[in-house]
Structure formats: structure tokens, C-alpha cells
Amino acid sequence: MQTDIRDAAHKLIDHLPTQATWDDVIYEMLVRREIEAGLADSDEGRTRPVEDIMRSFGIVE
Template sequence: MMPTLPAVKDQLLTLAQHLSAQATWDDVLYEIYVLHSIERGLADVAAGRTIPAEEVKEYMKQRMEMQRARSLEQ
């Protein structure tokens, strides 16, 4: 079972406490984006919406071979 993530408000408070005094709004938005992306990724893992690494490697290998073959044809 996946541990429960802290509430958004708690995460924002923690984020604010760890930002440097020179942080910009862009820094804040980036940190929020990263936190949100991690939460979405963890939700995908919990729901079984992942692809095994070996399948991805094989897929990428095939794509690279196809691209190489196309470039040789030109």
C-alpha cells in the first residue's frame, strides 16, 4: 500500500519554508510542477499504469533501428 501524501496546503507550506529568499515566481511554479508530476507518477504506479523498463528499452531500440534505416535510404 502506498503511503498517503501530505495535503496540498501542507506541501505548499513546506515548499515556502525551503525556498531561498531570492526565489522568483518562476521558481515557485517550477517546484509546484515537479511536486505535481511526482504525485501523478506515483498515482500511475499505484494504478498499474506503467510499462516495464525492458519493454521500453526494446521499443526504443526498434525505433532507433527504424530511424537509422530511414536515414540510410535517403
């Protein structure tokens, strides 16, 4: 899923509103990075079922 980072950054910025701030740019880039990391984890089988996570936080038994 690794694309040319420059192209991806340009596309991300092009989709921001004209009044976007540097904070908006940074936020969108961080969100994109975390989504890509999560997808890579999923592709590599490094995930846990939601029920296990909920159980670890005491949400369900």
C-alpha cells in the same frame, strides 16, 4: 497520498531559498505534481518495465 494542498504549498515554499523566483516556485510545484502522478500510476499498476520503453525507442533489442 493527497494531503492538504495548502499545507504542502507552504512547506514547498518554506524550503525554497530566499532569492527564489516565481519560476522556481512554479517549477517545484510542477515537479511535485508529476512525482505524485507517477506514484499514483505505480500504485494503480499503470506502468511498463524500463526494458519495454527502451525497446520502443530502439535503445535495446
